[in-house]
Every structure is written in structure tokens, then in C-alpha cells.
Amino acid sequence: MIQKKICLLGASAVGKTSLIRQYVEGIFSKKYLTSIGVKIDKKQVKTDKQIVQLMIWDIEGIDRYCGFQAKYLRGASAFIIVTDQTRSQSLVEGFDILKMVQEVADIPGFLAINKSDLPASWHWSETELEELKQSFNQFFDTSAKTGDGVENMFSHIAKVQTE
Amino acid sequence: MNSVSLGLELEADADMVSSMLTAINDFVTDSFTTNAGKAEQNLDVVRTDDFTLLLKKGPKASVVAAITGNMPQDVANQLQKTLEEIHSLYDKELDDFDGDSIQFENSEHQLRDCLMTVLKPDKVSRNRPWMAWTLVLIVLIGSGFLLFKRWQSQELIEHVSLIDKTPVILLTNIDTLGLEKIQLEVMRDPAAQSVIEWLEQQSINSSRVIVKERAYLSLDPLLIKHKVEQVVARHPSVTANWIDNRPEFNGTSTNLNKLLLQNELANLIGLNFQPTWLDNLVIEGTENKAANDPELIRAILDLNIAKIDRVSIAFEPGQSELSEQAIEKLIEIEQQFSNLVEVAEQQELSMGLIIMGASDTVGTASFNKILSQKRADNVKLKMQELGIAASRLNAIGLGVIELKTTKEGARKVLFNVIYFDGV
CATH class of the missing domain: 3.30.450.70 (Beta-Lactamase)
Structure with missing residues (x-):
């Protein structure tokens, strides 16, 4: 079994923690996020080749009050930036975070466009979609509420890790 | 991993x-x-x-x-x-x-x-808890034992403190020493009973007591009585009866023994001995036996010489004339000295009397030197008049006796009887 560290990043209140709550085996309470800024969960994903154990580092929301903790990225194999499709501002912040990550680590990044169960506040233009494809390895529409797209996203990430 | x-x-x-x-x-x-x-x-x-x-x-x-x-x-x-x-x-x-x-x-x-x-x-x-409990138990027993010993020492101290009423043993300090002993610091008149006896009298175990003792001279009437009785004990034929803290001596004695007893009693500090206390003693026997013993004769001689040596003749300031009291004293000295000369001759001893004149510090040194010599000469003359051969007399002027405290008492003539073998 191979083990990989995946970091979950994003602006505040985009639903990072909720996104994985149903999906992972967690032992640590949510209060770790507010105390030390990170909560760790794990999930074993079976790919065609082997089982991959994902150690998912749920990192505190990044905003103007809370800076980007580059240190938590150390040793990570991939990262997911979560955005909230009901708030376009979260996408702008997501891109800011992406830049900061790319400055310290050269690892594959994925975009989760969360709250897909709610109406979107923005629509992609052709150029925006092009930019997305260039910036991220892959992007997914997810819903923490219904669980749609979550498993698919982690399976894809696990698969990428074994290739 | x-x-x-x-x-x-x-x-x-x-x-x-x-x-x-x-x-x-x-x-x-x-x-x-x-x-x-x-x-x-x-x-x-x-x-x-x-x-x-x-x-x-x-x-x-x-x-x-x-x-x-x-x-x-x-x-x-x-x-x-x-x-x-x-x-x-x-x-x-x-x-x-x-x-x-x-x-x-x-x-x-x-x-x-x-x-x-x-x-x-x-x-x-x-294993540690077991060992720790053993250790705690040992410490508890140990401290209990120490407390018990300390308590015993305190009891002993209280006991000893209570008996601190003996007049001749003064308790100056009392303290615990080590685990179970106590240390006493006492002052004791050497004539008194020993501290150990004293403690045992009070049924105190002296093995637990360390005594540090310093000697002192007690004037306590009880101890003086004790000392007198010790002296009397050396004279089996004499007994002492006490009337109002004053001894009265009875019994029989030879003249020699009486003299020896008198001398011993006179040496007891605090007794204030008077020779008249011995007047009741019945003198028995002759002194022939004693007269044959040169050592005893010497003892008698020394006793009587000491009597003369203690006498001094006082003078008025700047004067060398003899007063009436002075002449009376000289008569007494002449008699004593004549007796001594007699005994000394029997023992083939040569005896002389040194007459020493002295003056106080008033006046010049040369004046005082002459004054002191004159005082001595006057005494010598009087002694000659009284019948002592001039060859036995030697008058010396000492001049000023330079002691501040002697200003009043230095106007004196002093005596010193000397003797040596060979007539």
C-alpha cells in the first residue's frame, strides 16, 4: 500500500471540511483546525493497480486574517483548492492561493468547485475555462451536501498518484 | 512508515x-x-x-x-x-x-x-512502591524513636533543673547532647560532694549526663560548716559544736595540735576564724614529744613567724614617732620574737628580724627615703630597748611604696622574720 499526502486548501467557508466529512475515516475533531490550523484524515482508495492511502490535510481557510502556511505543504503529493460556486470571490482567492502554492511546491493541483447543489453565481467564459485547464491538473464539480463528485475526485487523484 | x-x-x-x-x-x-x-x-x-x-x-x-x-x-x-x-x-x-x-x-x-x-x-x-513503603516505614520508626529520645532528654533536663537547689553546686547551663544525653555546666566548690554523687542522690542516672565542671569558692555557710568538719575530722580528739552558725571546739589537744588546728581553721576563707574559739580545748601532755620532732618545730616556727609578719606599725603623715598603740604592738612582737629565738636556738637555727620602714607618696623622694629609714630605726631602737639584741635586728628604709592605692596605708613599718641553719 502506498501512502500519499494531499492538502485541502481554499478561502474561508467554501466547505473544505464539509466536503470530506462523509468521505473519510476521521479521528481528530474539527477543533484542531482552529487551534493548530490543520486537521488530518485518511482515506484508502482502490485504483486499478493498487490501494492508495490518502492522508488528507484539511488546512484552515486562507483569508486576510490567516496567512498561507507553506510548511503544511511539505511532503505533499497533490493539493486541492476548494471554491464556492455561490461566491465568485472564492474563485479569485482560489487563484491567489494557487500562485502561492506554485511558488513553494511543484505538485499536481486540483480544483473543486463546491456547492454544486446550489445555483452558481458565475458562468465560465471560454477564456476562463482555458485558464482553468492550464492552471489545474483537473477540476471537479462537487457537493458536500449530496456527496456528488467527491469520491470521483479522490479516485482520480489516487489514480494520478499511481501513474 | x-x-x-x-x-x-x-x-x-x-x-x-x-x-x-x-x-x-x-x-x-x-x-x-x-x-x-x-x-x-x-x-x-x-x-x-x-x-x-x-x-x-x-x-x-x-x-x-x-x-x-x-x-x-x-x-x-x-x-x-x-x-x-x-x-x-x-x-x-x-x-x-x-x-x-x-x-x-x-x-x-x-x-x-x-x-x-x-x-x-x-x-x-x-517494585518501587514496595521499597518506597519500606523506606517510609523506616523513616517513620526512626523519627518516632528520635522524638521519644528527645522527650526523654527533656524530661531529664526538667528533673535536673528542679534539683538545682544545692548551694555548692551551681547549675550554669543545661542542654541536650546528641540523642539521649544531656550536658550540665556546673560550678562546684572542690570541697563539696561530687556532681555524680549529687545526681545519684536525686536518683538521676549519671550515665546519661555529661558534666562540665568549673571550680569556685563558695562562702555558703553550709559548705563552710562542711569544711570545718573536714578539718576537725583530722583531729580525732576535737569536736565542733555549732551555735548560731559559729563553731565551738571541745575536746583535748596538745599545744602543737592546737596550733596546727588553729592554722588550718585560719586558712578557711569565709569562716572569719577567731583564736578564742579554741579556748575550750583542754591541753594535755607535754610537748616533749613534739619538741623532739624538728619538722613539727619548724611548723610551729613558721606559724609564729607568720603572725609577726602580718603585723604592721602605722605612723602619722610625715612623722616617725611611735604611737602608744605602736609601742603596745612592739611589746607583743618582742615577746613572740624572743620565744621564737629560744626555739630557734634549740634547733640550732639563726634567727633575725628585718624591720622595713615605708612612706606614702607625699613629699620628695629623698625626704621620704630618710623618713622611711627613720621610722624603721625608731622601731629598731624600741625593740632593742625591749631586750632584743641589736645583732638580730636590721632596719631598712624602703622609701616610697609606689602604689596609688597605698597612699593611706603606706606609712608603715613592716616585719619579716628570717632564719637559717647555724647559730
């Missing part, structure tokens, strides 16, 4: 714990790194009520031990050893690590070694 556990009921998820520890370590580094040094902080020990997490960080991997109960002393060393072993055994694997922990499965042996080693001191620590 790997974990082993020793019967922990709640087996923690090693993967998540190690990840979380890494996160906490990062958190600590970010929170507490000083501005001056950007060096990374490393968690070393994390302690809770029941658990101790001991972390050893190496260049490529870390070893963490979760310890329940007390942390054995060498566990840190063992962890360090294990960490080094893992680094040397899996050097390449650590370099190439891509998240696949299967290559580290064998590291379980190294980790288990660590567990085994830690178990042994654990057994020893289980």
Missing part, C-alpha cells in the same frame, strides 16, 4: 498520529521561532497525564514512542539508537521514498527491540 505496539488497548492510528505530530511540529516551529534564528523547532517530549510522547528526529525519518506510565530512563537512548539503525539500514529506501511503506516492513524488528528493552526497567519500577 511503520509502527509497533505493546498491548495497547486503544491502538492509535499510527499514520494519522504521525501526520498530526508532523503538523504540530510545524505549528510549534511557526509559532515559536524567534526572529533572530529561523532554525526549525523540534518537538522532543509531549507529556499528558497518562502518556508521554517521546520524539526523535533524524535527517530522513523520525521515531516516536508513546509511553504509558513513567518513562524509563534509557528509553530515549534506545530510541536514538533505533533511529540511527533505521537510517543506516534503510538509507537508500528513505532517499527514494514515494509513499510506499512496504519496503520498511522489516524495520519492525528494530522497533520491537526498542519495545523489549523498555519493558525491563518497567518491571523494576513496579
Whole structure:
């Protein structure tokens, strides 16, 4: 079994923690996020080749009050930036975070466009979609509420890790 | 990469714990790194009520031990050893690590070694409560014993303090000494009973008492009585009756013994002896026997010489004339001296009287020298008149007796009887 560290990043209140709550085996309470800024969960994903154990580092929301903790990225194999499709501002912040990550680590990044169960506040233009494809390895529409797209996203990430 | 556990009921998820520890370590580094040094902080020990997490960080991997109960002393060393072993055994694997922990499965042996080693001191620590209780018990018994001994000493001190009424043994200090002894500092007249006797009289065990004794002369009437009785005891034919703290001597004695007794009593300080106290003694026998013993004769001589030596003739300031009292004294001295000369001749001793004149500090030195000589000469003349051969008399003027305290008393003529073998 191979083990990989995946970091979950994003602006505040985009639903990072909720996104994985149903999906992972967690032992640590949510209060770790507010105390030390990170909560760790794990999930074993079976790919065609082997089982991959994902150690998912749920990192505190990044905003103007809370800076980007580059240190938590150390040793990570991939990262997911979560955005909230009901708030376009979260996408702008997501891109800011992406830049900061790319400055310290050269690892594959994925975009989760969360709250897909709610109406979107923005629509992609052709150029925006092009930019997305260039910036991220892959992007997914997810819903923490219904669980749609979550498993698919982690399976894809696990698969990428074994290739 | 790997974990082993020793019967922990709640087996923690090693993967998540190690990840979380890494996160906490990062958190600590970010929170507490000083501005001056950007060096990374490393968690070393994390302690809770029941658990101790001991972390050893190496260049490529870390070893963490979760310890329940007390942390054995060498566990840190063992962890360090294990960490080094893992680094040397899996050097390449650590370099190439891509998240696949299967290559580290064998590291379980190294980790288990660590567990085994830690178990042994654990057994020893289980014995500790028993040993500790024994120790506590010993300490309790010991301190109880000490308290008991101290209490006994205090009792003894109280007992001794209460009997501090003997007039001739003065208790100056009393204190405990060591475990069960007490130390007495006393002042005792050498004539009094010994301190040990004194203690035993009060039924006090003297083996527990250390006595530091200093001599002093007691004027206590009780002790003076005791001293007189000691003197009388040496004269079996004499008894002493006490009337109003004053002795009266009865019995029989020879003249010699009477003299010896008189001398001994006169030497008792604080008695204020008067020769008349011996008037009741019946003198028996002759002194023939005594007269044949030169040593006794010498003793009598010395006693009588001392009497003359003690006499002094006083003069008015600047005067060398003899007063009436002075002449009376000289008559007495002449008689005593004549008797002495008689005895001395019998014993073939040559006897003389030195007459020493002295003056006070008033006036010049030369005047006083002449005055003192004149006083001595006048006494010598009077003695000659009274019948002492001039050859036995020697008058000397001492001049001023230079003692401030003698200003009044220095206007005197003093006597000194000398004798030596051969007439």
C-alpha cells in the first residue's frame, strides 16, 4: 500500500471540511483546525493497480486574517483548492492561493468547485475555462451536501498518484 | 512508515498520529521561532497525564514512542539508537521514498527491540512502591524513636533543673547532647560532694549526663560548716559544736595540735576564724614529744613567724614617732620574737628580724627615703630597748611604696622574720 499526502486548501467557508466529512475515516475533531490550523484524515482508495492511502490535510481557510502556511505543504503529493460556486470571490482567492502554492511546491493541483447543489453565481467564459485547464491538473464539480463528485475526485487523484 | 505496539488497548492510528505530530511540529516551529534564528523547532517530549510522547528526529525519518506510565530512563537512548539503525539500514529506501511503506516492513524488528528493552526497567519500577513503603516505614520508626529520645532528654533536663537547689553546686547551663544525653555546666566548690554523687542522690542516672565542671569558692555557710568538719575530722580528739552558725571546739589537744588546728581553721576563707574559739580545748601532755620532732618545730616556727609578719606599725603623715598603740604592738612582737629565738636556738637555727620602714607618696623622694629609714630605726631602737639584741635586728628604709592605692596605708613599718641553719 502506498501512502500519499494531499492538502485541502481554499478561502474561508467554501466547505473544505464539509466536503470530506462523509468521505473519510476521521479521528481528530474539527477543533484542531482552529487551534493548530490543520486537521488530518485518511482515506484508502482502490485504483486499478493498487490501494492508495490518502492522508488528507484539511488546512484552515486562507483569508486576510490567516496567512498561507507553506510548511503544511511539505511532503505533499497533490493539493486541492476548494471554491464556492455561490461566491465568485472564492474563485479569485482560489487563484491567489494557487500562485502561492506554485511558488513553494511543484505538485499536481486540483480544483473543486463546491456547492454544486446550489445555483452558481458565475458562468465560465471560454477564456476562463482555458485558464482553468492550464492552471489545474483537473477540476471537479462537487457537493458536500449530496456527496456528488467527491469520491470521483479522490479516485482520480489516487489514480494520478499511481501513474 | 511503520509502527509497533505493546498491548495497547486503544491502538492509535499510527499514520494519522504521525501526520498530526508532523503538523504540530510545524505549528510549534511557526509559532515559536524567534526572529533572530529561523532554525526549525523540534518537538522532543509531549507529556499528558497518562502518556508521554517521546520524539526523535533524524535527517530522513523520525521515531516516536508513546509511553504509558513513567518513562524509563534509557528509553530515549534506545530510541536514538533505533533511529540511527533505521537510517543506516534503510538509507537508500528513505532517499527514494514515494509513499510506499512496504519496503520498511522489516524495520519492525528494530522497533520491537526498542519495545523489549523498555519493558525491563518497567518491571523494576513496579517494585518501587514496595521499597518506597519500606523506606517510609523506616523513616517513620526512626523519627518516632528520635522524638521519644528527645522527650526523654527533656524530661531529664526538667528533673535536673528542679534539683538545682544545692548551694555548692551551681547549675550554669543545661542542654541536650546528641540523642539521649544531656550536658550540665556546673560550678562546684572542690570541697563539696561530687556532681555524680549529687545526681545519684536525686536518683538521676549519671550515665546519661555529661558534666562540665568549673571550680569556685563558695562562702555558703553550709559548705563552710562542711569544711570545718573536714578539718576537725583530722583531729580525732576535737569536736565542733555549732551555735548560731559559729563553731565551738571541745575536746583535748596538745599545744602543737592546737596550733596546727588553729592554722588550718585560719586558712578557711569565709569562716572569719577567731583564736578564742579554741579556748575550750583542754591541753594535755607535754610537748616533749613534739619538741623532739624538728619538722613539727619548724611548723610551729613558721606559724609564729607568720603572725609577726602580718603585723604592721602605722605612723602619722610625715612623722616617725611611735604611737602608744605602736609601742603596745612592739611589746607583743618582742615577746613572740624572743620565744621564737629560744626555739630557734634549740634547733640550732639563726634567727633575725628585718624591720622595713615605708612612706606614702607625699613629699620628695629623698625626704621620704630618710623618713622611711627613720621610722624603721625608731622601731629598731624600741625593740632593742625591749631586750632584743641589736645583732638580730636590721632596719631598712624602703622609701616610697609606689602604689596609688597605698597612699593611706603606706606609712608603715613592716616585719619579716628570717632564719637559717647555724647559730
